[in-house]
Amino acid sequence: MYIHAGEIETLVRDLCIKAATDLPGDVALALLAASRKETSPLGREILGAILKNAEFAKEKGIPICQDTGLTYVFLEIGREVHIEGDIKEAVTKGVARGYTEGYLRKSVVKDPLFRRENTGDNTPPVIHIDIVPGSQVAVTVLPKGTGSENMSAVRMLTPSRGPQGVMDFVLETVRQGAPNACPPLVVGVGVGGMMDTASFLAKKALLRPVGDSNCDSEIASMERMLLAAINNLGVGPGGLGGSTTALAVHIETYPTHIGALPVAVNLQCHAARRASGILRGAEKPCLDNKQPSR
Amino acid sequence: MRRDFWDGALRVSVPFTDDLSVRRLKAGSKVLLSGIVYTARDAAHKRIVEALDRGEEPPFKLDGQVIYYAGPCPPPPGRVIGSLGPTTSGRMDPYAPRLCAAGVKGMIGKGKRSKAVVRAIARYGAVYFATIGGLGALLSQAVKEAEVVVYPDLGPEAVYRLEIVDFPALVAIDSLGRDMYDR
Numbered sequence: 001m002y003i004h005a006g007e008i009e010t011l012v013r014d015l016c017i018k019a020a021t022d023l024p025g026d027v028a029l030a031l032l033a034a035s036r037k038e039t040s041p042l043g044r045e046i047l048g049a050i051l052k053n054a055e056f057a058k059e060k061g062i063p064i065c066q067d068t069g070l071t072y073v074f075l076e077i078g079r080e081v082h083i084e085g086d087i088k089e090a091v092t093k094g095v096a097r098g099y100t101e102g103y104l105r106k107s108v109v110k111d112p113l114f115r116r117e118n119t120g121d122n123t124p125p126v127i128h129i130d131i132v133p134g135s136q137v138a139v140t141v142l143p144k145g146t147g148s149e150n151m152s153a154v155r156m157l158t159p160s161r162g163p164q165g166v167m168d169f170v171l172e173t174v175r176q177g178a179p180n181a182c183p184p185l186v187v188g189v190g191v192g193g194m195m196d197t198a199s200f201l202a203k204k205a206l207l208r209p210v211g212d213s214n215c216d217s218e219i220a221s222m223e224r225m226l227l228a229a230i231n232n233l234g235v236g237p238g239g240l241g242g243s244t245t246a247l248a249v250h251i252e253t254y255p256t257h258i259g260a261l262p263v264a265v266n267l268q269c270h271a272a273r274r275a276s277g278i279l280r281g282a283e284k285p286c287l288d289n290k291q292p293s294r
Numbered sequence: 295m296r297r298d299f300w301d302g303a304l305r306v307s308v309p310f311t312d313d314l315s316v317r318r319l320k321a322g323s324k325v326l327l328s329g330i331v332y333t334a335r336d337a338a339h340k341r342i343v344e345a346l347d348r349g350e351e352p353p354f355k356l357d358g359q360v361i362y363y364a365g366p367c368p369p370p371p372g373r374v375i376g377s378l379g380p381t382t383s384g385r386m387d388p389y390a391p392r393l394c395a396a397g398v399k400g401m402i403g404k405g406k407r408s409k410a411v412v413r414a415i416a417r418y419g420a421v422y423f424a425t426i427g428g429l430g431a432l433l434s435q436a437v438k439e440a441e442v443v444v445y446p447d448l449g450p451e452a453v454y455r456l457e458i459v460d461f462p463a464l465v466a467i468d469s470l471g472r473d474m475y476d477r
Binding site: 049 | 365366368369373377378379383424426429432448449451475
């Protein structure tokens with residue numbers, strides 16, 4: 001199958017705008033369910049305002065939150081696919097177009113250390129590419145705001161700490177960071193691999209629909225225990241008290257070294273935005289190198 | 295503003311022209327702010343404090359002013375401003391006591407503040423308003439006019455002068471240093 005880079009650019013552009021303005025249904029449903037269970041009157045009022053904000057943003061086509069994030073783009077490329085053109089350049093151009101044409105905030109500085117000059121079009125994105133079986137390209141855009149990202153953490157535990165050590169670290173990170181991270185949160189947890197693997201898994205955990213549990217029953221049970229413990233912290237919606245501090249805890253794991261137990265916690269705010277799309281491509285290449293209108 | 299929340303809130307005019315109007319605000323009270331505020335985030339704070347350190351006049355009058363920790367989305371056609379909710383206040387903690395000393399009376403943001411900021415708020419009789427993060431679309435409706443007054447090169451981090459009407463917030467730290475987040 002042939003997919004032109006231009007098609008990827010257009011899809012990424014559209015997904016950037018959709019993600020910023022249209023809260024996923026699973027997140028809205030989780031917020032609605034939480035607003036019925038929340039014990040604090042102020043907390044219920046805030047959850048109601050969060051849902052109204054999402055409705056209003058969608059109706060007007062404006063961003064749910066002004067922090068339209070640093071853009072994380074995940075691509076799953078089927079191994080039968082031939083991409084015509086430069087895929088990373090296409091993704092970058094798609095992000096620039098989405099953020100410019102969609103009136104999204106440009107929140108990226110070029111040099112993190114000294115000059116911190118705004119790049120002006122929210123590029124570069126962070127791009128992650130997986131090669132998977134099949135003949136299509138799946139693209140997911142995760143605009144990640146920094147209020148929640150700054151409250152995230154990674155810790156290299158040793159194996160003796162075990163599952164309890166992991167739970168303690170997650171709970172401590174949420175206790176410290178939740179009031180600033182726009183709760184109710186989605187808590188992404190990555191365990192295993194190396195330092196960067198755990199961090200990546202914690203981010204990938206945020207792509208799972210809110211409330212879907214890990215397919216391993218022991219891990220799923222840990223997710224439930226952590227969610228209950230987090231909601232007992234009393235941080236509440238907006239950090240102003242209540243029984244809804246998180247909507248879900250998602251744990252992802254990977255094999256690790258005999259001497260290691262890396263754990264990363266990636267907090268996601270209640271504006272848990274993401275958008276996905278699929279390109280199926282064509283059987284023939286486009287010979288004149290122009291983007292086909294499929 | 296289309297708003298069916300924040301019932302029973304106290305209406306407050308900003309900037310503050312006298313101490314009494316700050317002193318009457320109690321931690322935990324809901325307020326609706328109307329008047330003029332200035333946006334400033336990390337980069338603008340750094341520049342303002344550097345200007346003060348050099349003994350220069352601040353780039354806008356700080357006396358009695360309210361600083362809103364925020365950076366907007368660009369306005370789509372037909373709107374005054376794009377989405378505009380609060381950013382995390384804690385990142386401005388290193389600068390806030392300096393600005394309170396220079397006359398700033400109010401701050402609007404989200405999340406908790408350091409002990410040093412709580413002390414500065416009590417010392418200078420200022421107030422910290424928390425508003426709800428992630429409500430940028432709704433909160434932008436409270437903005438009636440917006441213009442960049444300084445640092446346009448910073449893009450979304452430029453200082454905007456905003457005219458706001460009925461902007462919902464909560465008194466999170468009052469002029470006596472009582473802190474809603476410290477429970």
